[in-house]
Amino acid sequence: MPEDTSATSQVALAWRQYRLERRLFWRNPSAAFFNLGVPLLFFALFGAIFAGDQDALNILVPGIAGMSIVSTTFTALAHNMVALREQGVLKRIRGTPLPGGTYLAGLALHAITNTVVQIAIVLVIGRLVFDVDGLRDPTALVVFVVVGVVCFASLGVAFSHLIPSSDAAPAYVNAVFLPLIFVSGVFYDPAKAPGFLVDIAEILPLVHLVEGLRGAMVTGAGVADEAGSLAVLAVWTAFGVVFAVRGFSWEARRA
Amino acid sequence: MTRDRAIEVRDLHKAYGPVEAVRGISFGVDRGEVYGLLGPNGAGKTTTVEILEGYRERTGGTVSVLGFDPEERPRALRERVGIVLQQTGIYRHIAVREALVHFAAMYPRPRDPDELIALVGLEGKEDARAKTLSGGQLRRLDLALALVGDPELVFLDEPTTGFDPAARRTAWETVRSLRALGKTVLLTTHYLEEAQALADRVAIVKGGRIVVEGAPRDLGVGASTRVRVTYRNALGEQVEHITDDPTRLLHELTAEAIERGEALDDLAVNRPTLEEVYLELTADA
Numbered sequence: 001m002p003e004d005t006s007a008t009s010q011v012a013l014a015w016r017q018y019r020l021e022r023r024l025f026w027r028n029p030s031a032a033f034f035n036l037g038v039p040l041l042f043f044a045l046f047g048a049i050f051a052g053d054q055d056a057l058n059i060l061v062p063g064i065a066g067m068s069i070v071s072t073t074f075t076a077l078a079h080n081m082v083a084l085r086e087q088g089v090l091k092r093i094r095g096t097p098l099p100g101g102t103y104l105a106g107l108a109l110h111a112i113t114n115t116v117v118q119i120a121i122v123l124v125i126g127r128l129v130f131d132v133d134g135l136r137d138p139t140a141l142v143v144f145v146v147v148g149v150v151c152f153a154s155l156g157v158a159f160s161h162l163i164p165s166s167d168a169a170p171a172y173v174n175a176v177f178l179p180l181i182f183v184s185g186v187f188y189d190p191a192k193a194p195g196f197l198v199d200i201a202e203i204l205p206l207v208h209l210v211e212g213l214r215g216a217m218v219t220g221a222g223v224a225d226e227a228g229s230l231a232v233l234a235v236w237t238a239f240g241v242v243f244a245v246r247g248f249s250w251e252a253r254r255a
Numbered sequence: 256m257t258r259d260r261a262i263e264v265r266d267l268h269k270a271y272g273p274v275e276a277v278r279g280i281s282f283g284v285d286r287g288e289v290y291g292l293l294g295p296n297g298a299g300k301t302t303t304v305e306i307l308e309g310y311r312e313r314t315g316g317t318v319s320v321l322g323f324d325p326e327e328r329p330r331a332l333r334e335r336v337g338i339v340l341q342q343t344g345i346y347r348h349i350a351v352r353e354a355l356v357h358f359a360a361m362y363p364r365p366r367d368p369d370e371l372i373a374l375v376g377l378e379g380k381e382d383a384r385a386k387t388l389s390g391g392q393l394r395r396l397d398l399a400l401a402l403v404g405d406p407e408l409v410f411l412d413e414p415t416t417g418f419d420p421a422a423r424r425t426a427w428e429t430v431r432s433l434r435a436l437g438k439t440v441l442l443t444t445h446y447l448e449e450a451q452a453l454a455d456r457v458a459i460v461k462g463g464r465i466v467v468e469g470a471p472r473d474l475g476v477g478a479s480t481r482v483r484v485t486y487r488n489a490l491g492e493q494v495e496h497i498t499d500d501p502t503r504l505l506h507e508l509t510a511e512a513i514e515r516g517e518a519l520d521d522l523a524v525n526r527p528t529l530e531e532v533y534l535e536l537t538a539d540a
Contacts, residue, residue: 024348089345092345095309096333
């Protein structure tokens, strides 16, 4: 019997892995809440606070979209990679014929599904409740969502290498995630923040993702207008990919 | 290198930084054979097996597994090998049958998941989530997952550690059934009786080296030329001599006794058991 390593069989295996990840995701409600629930909770709270202030809402809706991308990729993957390593799942997978790339494709598709669902929810709520068009430049929206997913997914995998154990993962992830969303203009106009915070935020990737999303969803600024933001995101993506690959380990570090 | 050998290891070395875990191990496993690596924790058994499984890169020596170099991790090799790792690893929220069906799809000629569930004795647990299984049940799921691709060669790294005696007997039956099917098995264990019960040949590993190798029966009585002679002397004290030349020793002892007109009470000549060989060989210092 000839070995079946055709592209179609790899797609079928990645699809199987994807479906398994989806099923397991919903069986773990706390993960589902952290990934999907937290940004929506913040959306509802700040939406209520800023109700009637359209300028603030115009900041909030793309901000929450950016936060959603971070939480469905960076946060989710940092947690997942640590748990999968610690549980020995990665090591088991590595002992099977399933190619690593096919496995990761299934995992990535799972994270992307969460991102797409989340962005769709933010767009619908933004339009119906907060009167934010959301689709001023659909091309720019797709470009920034895709770049944001790749950037924060690679940073999430890279960051997981620094986390010693599952127990420590929430502390490590929140130590990055919470300050990041507060300095990056998710909830307020970053121009109104003190100068030193603006300087810090400008170095980090999220403010640039939110900037690009604001152009696509609110102001109508296209990809060309946000080239600077794309460039910063590209640098962070390159950094994330290099460290995600270099530090990768199939098993937990030996104590 | 012999083609019909499932595993061939020559002068294998592995260092973790300055620590040498494996210091020149050589052995071969024939197809259809159950081969045991026996030794205390930290002897280098798992490092050796994980090199053969393709998880670790060796520092020196040559290795062939089913004709492949495991370090290159060819897919054709991974399709023909089943692995039970020392520590179980499975999604916490996956169900038993679901796991077997999922992993079966990765192999060209998988075994039937329900047949495997019966083989390892997990009937009635088909829909149970992994996180609800006991340690022994998880280990059995591990074994079923290792067999799901119908492998020619099965690695079992301490497959029964933590089992109660009944569960251990059941696991042993499963390993024997693998041999009956013509599978090759490489087993590591620190249980002497397990190696004795299952392995056609055993290598005792200590400090990263094989200190003795052979059939379990030969290791006890054949490989060692030394014999223990014991008796009670005229004062009633237990006397023990270890000798390579029991004929001469007995001749001398009995001659002296007869000369003095004494008897050698409880005179016994024993070959060391495998357990004694093992304890002696693996004793510290």
